[in-house]
Amino acid sequence: MxxxxxxxxxxxxxxxxxxxxxxxxxxxxxxxxxxxxxxxxxxxxxxxxxxxxxxxxxxxxxxxxxxxxxxxxxxxxxxxxxxxxxxxxxxxxxxxxxxxxxxxxxxxxxxxxxxxxxGDEVLPQLLEAQKRGESPFENICTEEKLDEWQFEPISAQAYLxxxxxxxxxxxxxxxxxxxxxxxxxxxxxxxxxxxxxxxxxxxxxxxxxxxxxxxxxxxxxxxxxxxxxxxxxxxxxxxxxxxxxxxxxxxxxxxxxxxxxxxxxxxxxxxxxxxxxxxxxxxxxxxxxxxxxxxxxxxxxxxxxxxxxxKGALPPPTTKVGITAKPIYQAEMHWFLTGLDVPAKARMIEQQIRAQMAPHIHNFSKLSFQIIGSPAENPTNQNAATVDFRVIAQARKAEDLAPAKFVRPCIDPIMCAYPGATPHLDLRQAFPKESFEYYVTLLPQAxxxxxxxxxxxxxxxIPPPTATKTYPKHQPTQDSTINTVNLNTFGATVRAPLGTIVHARSGDKGSDCNVGFWVRYQDEYAWLQNLLSADFMKQLLANEYKGGRVERCEFPGLKAVHFLLKDHLDRGVSCTTSVDFLGKNCAEYLRSRVVEVPLRFVARGKI
Structure with a gap:
């Protein structure tokens, strides 16, 4: 035929x-x-x-x-x-x-x-295998063992x-x-x-x-x-x-x-x-x-x-499994900070809220105070001068985030707070909602x-594959390029955001974040390869770097350098306290970081 x-x-x-x-x-x-x-x-x-x-x-x-x-x-x-x-x-x-x-x-x-x-629902098989000691069922993002996980699974789904x-x-x-x-x-x-x-x-x-x-x-x-x-x-x-x-x-x-x-x-x-x-x-x-x-x-x-x-190679003998735990609870509320002295205003309101929360704070599994944005220099309208101050908490029980224990302590300092103190009036997010811990491991396809x-x-x-291959725990990684070129050979530079000439894309897999960078021309790629080492990536991340493993690889056919930031995100989309809950804005943050960019590349035009 x-x-x-x-x-x-x-x-x-x-x-x-x-x-x-x-x-x-x-x-x-x-x-x-x-x-x-x-x-x-x-x-x-x-x-x-x-x-x-x-x-x-x-x-x-x-x-x-x-x-x-x-x-x-x-x-x-x-x-x-x-x-x-x-x-x-x-x-x-x-x-x-x-x-x-x-x-x-x-x-x-x-x-x-x-x-x-x-066939994707595999919680019974996984729990039975755990009981028999067949595997520690290590979390592929955090390397935690399933026995050490502090949450009770209610579901496990395998990727078919x-x-x-x-x-x-x-x-x-x-x-x-x-x-x-x-x-x-x-x-x-x-x-x-x-x-x-x-x-x-x-x-x-x-x-x-x-x-x-x-x-x-x-x-x-x-x-x-x-x-x-x-x-x-x-x-x-x-x-x-x-x-x-x-x-x-x-x-x-x-x-x-x-x-x-x-x-x-x-x-x-x-x-x-x-x-x-x-x-x-x-x-x-x-x-x-x-x-x-x-x-x-x-x-x-x-x-x-x-x-x-x-190129194709044999599949692994295992497949990924996502485990969902019984819900925890999360609540958040927001203040607006405007104009001058934003860090001091944030410090003041955080201390006041913590003092109000003191009788209950020990029941929170997580509490975070976040400044989102930065005021423009010499702003021409009030919105441009305003940032979001976010208070977010998580707890094992909904009653631990009841209004008297979370939202009231967040709002009650209003009469003694920073100049211009203004809370967001929509408090629907300040009441506890369900959030789910998620654990990623591997299960034999058999x-x-x-x-x-x-x-x-x-x-x-559908039988599992009869021919498989077991791969190393970690992907191949190369902290810096083997195609070494002195960055000075690219000529005069100008300080500019990396994204002036560099594309990027990022995303999440559990608590891991990946980010890939690529450029338009081959000479730009030689510069990118030499600029973006694993150590330089940690410098680019600045305060966002949490000390995790950084894996690096190159895709010459795409003029790209790719990084895997292990356990970089806050546990994953289902329970994160980050506003970048899908890891998609990591790339945009990194593109905004100012570096030394060869002037001749910028002269070709910006992205």
């Missing part, structure tokens, strides 16, 4: 809060811009924990309801054009989501078969690969709903099914895995969260498009976007998305490991970019019962 043509897969959602109209937009335009499969990501470490608690308490449905808002209006077009759908929106109740989707389709009188994937999705599509499913599969798994499963690949075709799988990473955050590949965003204004900021990945039978990848949309697909936009969330030059998935040392992108034409240089459930009632078991 001759190989099928390249499959065209559109990434239509990157989170629960992505634009809801993407599925309908893409599916309804099939005749002008055909696609074969719609894939989407509705899960994150943030909503995984909340949905796990919803299942534990039984208060609300534990799947992700925003998926239905996107799917339902698109269903007539999906049925008409026979477009396949594979998504990870099941959260902690994929079976219930399957039932709801099936009912909606039946109500509409459409002929669509719905399958669902199970894409082969359950592939098997469901092979058996005739039109829509496949999943819980915690990896973000790239829907695309891997779709391509694996379409081309009838085998598990041994590692290069094809690795290319597809990276393609899945490029598309899983939807518009991040077409201009969203991109440091060159100012150049996109003329291309349309209000209608930034969605990535469409074309995958040939041989595994070659081309990324484009839906016709008529804004933004762009370029080497730079894809470099931005690629550097987001990776942990180094080895990229792990349940189905394959992608070796990224030689990765590059080639601009084929306007809005068409080819992926090059990815311990997971990965299954595909068809609409006929048939259940297909």
């Amino acid at each position: 001759a190989p099928k043509r390249a499959i065209r897969i559109a990434g239509c959602s990157g989170s629960t809060t992505d634009r809801r109209n993407a599925m309908t937009l893409l599916a309804s335009n099939y005749e002008n811009d055909p696609i074969d499969v719609l894939v989407g990501d509705w899960m994150s470490e943030g909503n995984m924990t909340g949905r796990a608690n919803a299942k534990f308490t039984g208060q609300i449905d534990a799947y992700e309801p925003t998926f239905l808002e996107a799917l339902e209006p698109a269903l007539p077009y999906i049925a008409k054009y026979r477009i396949k759908v594979a998504v990870n929106a099941g959260a902690s109740d994929t079976q219930k989501l399957h039932q709801v989707v099936t009912k909606i389709i039946k109500t509409k009188g459409l002929n669509l078969s719905v399958a669902w994937i199970s 690969g894409g082969l359950g999705i592939a098997k469901a599509l092979e058996k005739g499913a039109d829509i496949v709903v999943c819980g915690r599969v990896s973000d790239a798994s829907p695309l891997i499963g779709a391509a694996y099914w379409w081309h009838n690949w085998q598990r041994s075709e590692l290069d094809k799988l690795a290319n597809t895995f990276v393609a899945g990473h490029l598309s899983e955050c939807s518009s991040y590949s077409t201009g969203g969260n991109y440091t060159g965003f100012k150049n996109l204004e003329c291309l349309g900021w209000t209608n930034i498009g969605y990535p469409i990945v074309e995958i040939s039978h041989s595994g070659e990848i081309v990324v484009t976007k839906n016709k008529g949309s804004g933004g762009e697909v370029s080497v730079n936009t894809l470099t931005s998305q690629f550097l987001y969330e990776i942990q180094g030059p080895w990229y792990y998935n349940s189905d394959v490991t992608a070796i990224l040392d030689d990765i590059s992108f080639e601009q084929l034409s306007t809005n068409r970019v080819a992926l090059r240089g990815v 311990s997971i019962a990965h299954q595909a459930h068809l609409s006929t009632g048939e259940v297909l078991t």
Whole structure:
């Protein structure tokens, strides 16, 4: 049988809060811009924990309801054009989501078969293995042992690969709903099914895995969260498009976007998305490991970019597991500080609040006072002179953050506070809300019962990979470049923000933060390689550096230097007290830091 043509897969959602109209937009335009499969990501470490608690308490449905808002209006077009759908929106109740989707389709009188994937919920297996002493289940971010964790698990979800999705599509499913599969798994499963690949075709799988990473955050590949965003204004900021990945039978990848949309697909936009969330030059998935040392992108034409240089290797014998604990509680309130002497004003109100809290403060597991922003020099309006003073606390029990113990002590100093003392009048955040500790570890794939459930009632078991490779605990790291060049050889310099000529992108994985930097020209890259050592990164971080491990690698094909900041974030998005709860602003902070930039690079123009 001759190989099928390249499959065209559109990434239509990157989170629960992505634009809801993407599925309908893409599916309804099939005749002008055909696609074969719609894939989407509705899960994150943030909503995984909340949905796990919803299942534990039984208060609300534990799947992700925003998926239905996107799917339902698109269903007539999906049925008409026979477009396949594979998504990870099941959260902690994929079976219930399957039932709801099936009912909606039946109500509409459409002929669509719905399958669902199970096996990601692994708390019993994990606790039994812990009891037998099979593993310390070390936290891959903090290196803490699970026995040392001070919280009670209520859920554990493993990141599944894409082969359950592939098997469901092979058996005739039109829509496949999943819980915690990896973000790239829907695309891997779709391509694996379409081309009838085998598990041994590692290069094809690795290319597809990276393609899945490029598309899983939807518009991040077409201009969203991109440091060159100012150049996109003329291309349309209000209608930034969605990535469409074309995958040939041989595994070659081309990324484009839906016709008529804004933004762009370029080497730079894809470099931005690629550097987001990776942990180094080895990229792990349940189905394959992608070796990224030689990765590059080639601009084929306007809005068409080819992926090059990815190599495949065996998958690890384990997969990542996210463990959610019983909730803790968090409350916060805000003051406004304006004009002169901001540090002294903050010091005064903090001491006054601490004095009021003294009888209860021992029950707080965390208490933080934060100045957010800085007043402009010689401001021309009052807003420019004002910063936010944030008080945030966490405790094991909700009653420990009751109004008499938190918000009243925060507000009561108002008549004896700093000049201009003004609290925020909206105190809804000052009452205790649930927050969830999250622990990331590894579980053998052989311990997971990965299954595909068809609409006929048939259940297909997906065996773990028979060939795997155990990788070192830490990624390859290089504290400084081996391509040493004296920085003085780049000529006269000017003090300027690093981001004057350097792009960057950062993100979170648990409490780890990654940040990648890249430049436009090869001579700029020689400078960047030599400037950005691990030690210089610690200097750039300044007061943000917490003493953690810094891992560094280079991607010459992208003119990029990448850093993994171990345990840099405050425990992760589900329970952090940081306003940069996704680690995305770390890159923007670092780009704003002033360094010595070669004058001739600046003369080429700013980013």
